[in-house]
Amino acid sequence: MSDISGKFLVGIFDDDDVILSAVKKVKQAGVKVHEVYSPFAIHGMDDAIGHPRTKIGIAAFIFGTIGCLCALTLTIWTMGIDWPMVIGGKDPISIPNFIPITFELTVLFTAFGMTLGFFVTNGLGPSVKPLLFDPRCTDNKFVMAIDLAKNKLAESDIITMLKNAGAEEVSVKSI
Amino acid sequence: MHVTSSVRTPLVLGGKTYADVTEDVIRHVEGKPTKEWKIALGLSMVVLAFGTASVFWTWWEGLGVWGLNKTVGWAWDITNFVWWVGIGHAGTLISAVLLLFRQKWRTSINRAAEAMTIFAVLCAASFIVMHMGRPWMAYWALPLPNTFGSLWVNFNSPLVWDVFAISTYFSVSCLFWYVGLVPDLASIRDRAKNKVSKYIYGTLAMGWNGGAKSWSRYEYISLILAGLSTPLVLSVHTIVSMDFATSVIPGWHTTIFPPYFVAGAIFSGFAMVQTLMLVTRVVYKLEDYITIEHIDSMNKIITLTGSIVGVAYLTEFFIAWYSGVEYERYAFVNRAFGPYWWAYWAMMTCNVISPQLFWFKSLRRSVSFTFLISIVVNIGMWFERFVIIVTSLHRDYLPSSWAMFSPTIFDIGDYVFSFGFFFTCFFLFSKFLPVVNMAEVKAIIKTASEKLPKNVSGVSKDERLAEASK
Numbered sequence: 001m002s003d004i005s006g007k008f009l010v011g012i013f014d015d016d017d018v019i020l021s022a023v024k025k026v027k028q029a030g031v032k033v034h035e036v037y038s039p040f041a042i043h044g045m046d047d048a049i050g051h052p053r054t055k056i057g058i059a060a061f062i063f064g065t066i067g068c069l070c071a072l073t074l075t076i077w078t079m080g081i082d083w084p085m086v087i088g089g090k091d092p093i094s095i096p097n098f099i100p101i102t103f104e105l106t107v108l109f110t111a112f113g114m115t116l117g118f119f120v121t122n123g124l125g126p127s128v129k130p131l132l133f134d135p136r137c138t139d140n141k142f143v144m145a146i147d148l149a150k151n152k153l154a155e156s157d158i159i160t161m162l163k164n165a166g167a168e169e170v171s172v173k174s175i
Numbered sequence: 176m177h178v179t180s181s182v183r184t185p186l187v188l189g190g191k192t193y194a195d196v197t198e199d200v201i202r203h204v205e206g207k208p209t210k211e212w213k214i215a216l217g218l219s220m221v222v223l224a225f226g227t228a229s230v231f232w233t234w235w236e237g238l239g240v241w242g243l244n245k246t247v248g249w250a251w252d253i254t255n256f257v258w259w260v261g262i263g264h265a266g267t268l269i270s271a272v273l274l275l276f277r278q279k280w281r282t283s284i285n286r287a288a289e290a291m292t293i294f295a296v297l298c299a300a301s302f303i304v305m306h307m308g309r310p311w312m313a314y315w316a317l318p319l320p321n322t323f324g325s326l327w328v329n330f331n332s333p334l335v336w337d338v339f340a341i342s343t344y345f346s347v348s349c350l351f352w353y354v355g356l357v358p359d360l361a362s363i364r365d366r367a368k369n370k371v372s373k374y375i376y377g378t379l380a381m382g383w384n385g386g387a388k389s390w391s392r393y394e395y396i397s398l399i400l401a402g403l404s405t406p407l408v409l410s411v412h413t414i415v416s417m418d419f420a421t422s423v424i425p426g427w428h429t430t431i432f433p434p435y436f437v438a439g440a441i442f443s444g445f446a447m448v449q450t451l452m453l454v455t456r457v458v459y460k461l462e463d464y465i466t467i468e469h470i471d472s473m474n475k476i477i478t479l480t481g482s483i484v485g486v487a488y489l490t491e492f493f494i495a496w497y498s499g500v501e502y503e504r505y506a507f508v509n510r511a512f513g514p515y516w517w518a519y520w521a522m523m524t525c526n527v528i529s530p531q532l533f534w535f536k537s538l539r540r541s542v543s544f545t546f547l548i549s550i551v552v553n554i555g556m557w558f559e560r561f562v563i564i565v566t567s568l569h570r571d572y573l574p575s576s577w578a579m580f581s582p583t584i585f586d587i588g589d590y591v592f593s594f595g596f597f598f599t600c601f602f603l604f605s606k607f608l609p610v611v612n613m614a615e616v617k618a619i620i621k622t623a624s625e626k627l628p629k630n631v632s633g634v635s636k637d638e639r640l641a642e643a644s645k
């Protein structure tokens with residue numbers, strides 16, 4: 001997230017419904033919204049901004065498949081091929097007995113893979129400096145950031161638009 | 176426009192604004208530790224020190240210091256293990272299953288319940304390591320090649336499944352907990368005034384800034400993690416129960432064990448959540464967030480799972496008679512009327528009768544009564560495991576080897592260790608991390624608050640909206 005730079009218009013709102021309707025309004029007027037920062041998830045916000053749907057589910061599925069295959073390989077190879085043992089008169093490769101471990105490892109790989117994906121795609125990490133247009137956005141304010149370089153409309157027009165849509169404060173910030 | 180339906184009872188009282196939520200929760204993280212907290216932490220550390228000495232001696236001398244004998248080879252160690260694992264079921268159940276069922280009341284209790292889960296599972300694991308007697312051989316439970324000193328582990332054994340189930344459960348619970356903490360850690364970071372806490376919470380928050388993209392991924396992975404954790408929660412105690420159920424000991428060899436253990440685990444887990452939350456809400460003045468409604472909902476779950484457990488006890492008894500197996504019958508008669516009758520009836524009273532009192536609405540909504548029952552339930556659940564383990568073992572097929580078990584000071588000391596550890600962890604958590612998930616509570620304020628806060632529902636917003644549409 002730290003790779004962006006330029007001049008941003010920052011509109012601050014105090015209500016999630018107001019900012020959602022504001023995003024829809026400025027989008028209609030042809031403004032490209034960079035991102036909205038909020039203290040909690042606002043349903044429908046990513047659609048309103050026009051963010052593509054997250055692909056993290058695909059990563060989860062791939063990791064789950066890897067986990068499942070690892071578990072099957074581990075159990076079948078150790079029990080049936082590397083050192084076959086007859087336990088309780090059963091076939092060394094008795095798949096039903098391997099189901100619990102296969103399940104657990106599938107869940108384990110999915111959870112770790114997905115969480116890793118979550119941190120990587122969000123650009124999160126222990127030494128990451130957060131990009132905060134306004135620090136109150138993790139408390140009680142809702143912040144809309146508009147990249148001026150990517151918008152053709154005049155700065156003053158967008159400011160009026162934001163104020164009309166219910167913004168409390170509008171300021172210009174250079175990153 | 177969101178309004179709270181008059182049919183639904185509000186979950187957040189006092190007309191809290193978003194800023195109030197942050198303030199009420201973070202106040203305790205930012206403030207200096209109170210005297211009460213220091214005393215509570217000090218006490219639990221003293222208990223932990225005593226327990227650690229006891230565990231040290233157990234390992235130094237060997238398991239002979241316990242009261243085990245040739246007939247009763249599992250007693251307090253495994254009882255405590257199953258008890259703690261059971262308690263560790265509530266957190267993920269609250270955050271995962273209740274998320275899938277869209278139960279909004281989970282939002283203000285999930286954080287503390289998940290923390291409790293993690294600590295309880297650690298306590299449970301400590302008994303497994305203790306019971307190994309030679310903890311430096313603990314790696315033998317892992318699937319390591321033969322050159323490490325043993326054959327491959329036996330993947331047909333429920334004890335190995337347990338290693339996988341509990342370590343998966345522990346790590347997935349930690350992930351779930353941490354992902355949920357990230358936005359709240361960012362809130363603390365952005366309010367922090369001194370450099371040290373800004374650095375520590377900033378590092379932990381990993382640069383979270385609450386962007387819409389991040390939030391949509393957050394929501395997505397919460398949902399998938401919940402979907403994965405739901406069968407995981409059920410699998411853990413199922414596998415624990417298989418440690419017993421796949422053996423041929425009368426009293427253990429029953430197919431009812433998995434669902435019966437899972438219900439019992441949820442039962443005791445919710446009771447422990449009640450015990451902790453009832454204290455936390457008063458000490459941290461969070462009565463507006465953890466309301467009587469929350470306590471009432473949890474009590475309903477306690478009654479439901481307690482009733483399932485009760486039915487399971489009766490079913491077990493009936494099947495023992497109906498099976499026609501002489502030894503099975505004897506095992507059950509011996510439970511109820513043998514030398515350990517008091518443990519059996521303590522279990523029956525605490526687990527079957529006491530939660531039924533929650534059918535009375537006034538009792539269900541009484542804080543002091545709930546607190547009492549929450550402790551009674553956990554005493555009962557401890558006795559349940561004791562009854563299953565010790566009374567099934569102490570009289571085996573050969574009457575000449577019948578024996579009784581009595582705990583030594585080290586059995587007790589090692590149990591005390593787990594309490595010291597659990598409470599030390601919980602007190603540290605409650606001071607240094609937000610005990611309520613602020614982000615999720617803020618998200619339900621509009622639909623579940625008692626009255627809408629002024630700056631949300633009041634004139635200002637409508638005015639601005641009206642102005643905007645002109």
